[in-house]
Amino acid sequence: MSEESAPGKPWKKKLLAWWEGYDLPENKDDKHEQEPPVAAAPAGTKPVLTGVTSRFGKPLWSATRIEVVEKLWGEGFTTPGGDDYIPQLVKPLGLNPAMSVLDLAAGLGGAGRKMAAQYGCWVTGMEASPVLAKEGMERSVKSGMAKQATIVHYDPENFKHPKRFDCIFAKEFFCFVKNREGLHDGIELSLKPRGQLLFTDYVFDKEEPRSAAVKDWIAKEPVEPFPLTMQQTVSSLQQRNLDIRINEDITDAHRTLILAAIQSLTEFLASRSLDHDTKLAVVEEVEQWARRVAALQSGLRAYRFFALKLADGSEG
Template sequence: MRKLNAMQRSAVEKTLAKRPKPPGEADDSDGADAKSSGKPEKKRAKEAGTVMEILLRVIAWWEGMETDDVARAKGITRKAQKQKPSSAAIKKPAAPAMPEKAEPPKSLSRLEIIQELWGPGFSLPGSADFALRVASLADFTRKGRFLDLTPGLGGGMRAVAAKHGVSILGIEHDLEIAAEAMRLSAKEGMSETAPVHACGPDGLEPADFNPAGGHAAIFMREAMFAVADREKMLAEIHRGLCDGGSLVLTDFVLADGIDTEMDEAAALTAWRAAEGGIASPWSEAEYRQAIAAQDYKLESFADISSEYLPLIQAGWRQLHDCLQNAKLLPETAPTLIEEGAVWLARSQALETKQLRLVLIRAIRLPARNGGAEAGEYPASQDAGDIDE
């Protein structure tokens, strides 16, 4: 029987509900809460959404179990499955049908799984429409270069370059993704207008933002929350932008009052763990203060969580449909579980409204004291965490 190794199981256990306790076995944390409130303890099973449903099926297949048994063990309620028509209601064919040739099992690579989720050439939710919506905050009539610090597979960058008739350079931290993004750009005849390069082994460096003052816009999606020295990052971006140039980014931020007026939700804690423990997002107030301190004029700061969540769910429904009709080799399971654990954690944290996804546009003002000094650029806490 196939079994998950410790690392694979840990990634899933951080996001799936804990197993229900057998009768008579108390849960210390829940019991303490119940006793202090004087109310009887109530346990509510989580209902499986699209992402969790896929994880349940993958785990069941991987461990040789029934999906319902895995769900019960995790205290998760599955949505009602469509009933198959009874044999009496099925009309027998006039002639026996020829048996279909069984499709051999196949293996999906990490890049293939990512594109099954988000579409060909994309590695984040939303595909071309969302990428164009985000990029539309920049002023493409300005002279200067355009730089994408999180191009992923380059699909969004290529869509923006084609629509606005500009050239955009992408700098990607993941070597495998960067190579595939460059191949896709070359395949579409955009190796000059939408090239993607891999950054160095230590992450982004000052040279990546050169020429100083030469960029009309710099883009960054869902990555700043994992950068160790965000003030330094904002300073380097400021140095790279021309006067009036745009910083356009999406990022995860904390709702006001977390850890001061309200406790952090369990789903938010699980999200931090699923991101590898390097997720330390700012609050909106902290973001606004940091942007102002780096000589930017904040033009917009919009909460787009309600727009983003359906995009995540749509991607997982798309993958779910793919898995329904595909037979996969066992080596595909760990990648599916790892990817699923991250996106399930992100979805559940956003649903608490303690975590939000925001869309920010800031304009570069002339730097004080003659401009920001360039120094050695520190990588994120993990150089691989400036993601996709």
């Protein structure tokens, strides 16, 4: 493994050097743990946004974390791959102005707005985080796409939608849904006959003893992951009248996107002085993605799936 591809080298050394170049309290870790998740912050600080907490009891999203992830992935994005990546990812869908799209991992709405702007399609975004759903919808309103790229909060563990769509889309999210069978049921019911499903997700190649890096990733993700194997994913979809057309391992490309973004962020931060909360958010975000990279090099895989709902399925 080259130094550039290895988690923690060289960007983590640079990040730590940048961090230690400032006079921070010796007990900065303790201070971080004790920081209260208050909704109203003192003057001059960034607020913690109200919403669901992680499985460790901390708010999942804050204004500061949103700033960090947008600097990392691009405006409107919370996961790897920004505006330039989306057209390549969704190319199999053949989007056009007559088509409706349901995005089940809308985040801040970057992907939905890109699809709507470039192809003229109508995107309904659904997001598990109420904070991201609210922030994302505000961005759609500001960009003049309130109707063409809407975003609402939903519970993916109990997903149902009254409408049916030409396409359903999601990026690296389904593995964080425990009730996968229920989610797949909802997807099948929400697709029109000949409707298309395109998503990327974290999966295992096969059932086998997990590496230390994968166990560490599972143990420390803010939202607990429940990855299926690639074959379990395919079989579950096939049972729901979905014909798998693309089943592609994109791990190398995904890992490259992550490492390039972290390197770019590290270089950007090297010449800037940030407040303590922002530094903590940066380090936490980078460490989270470093764990994902390590897992992706030790048994976890990133896949792109594309499926077509067979025309003789339930018309609903």
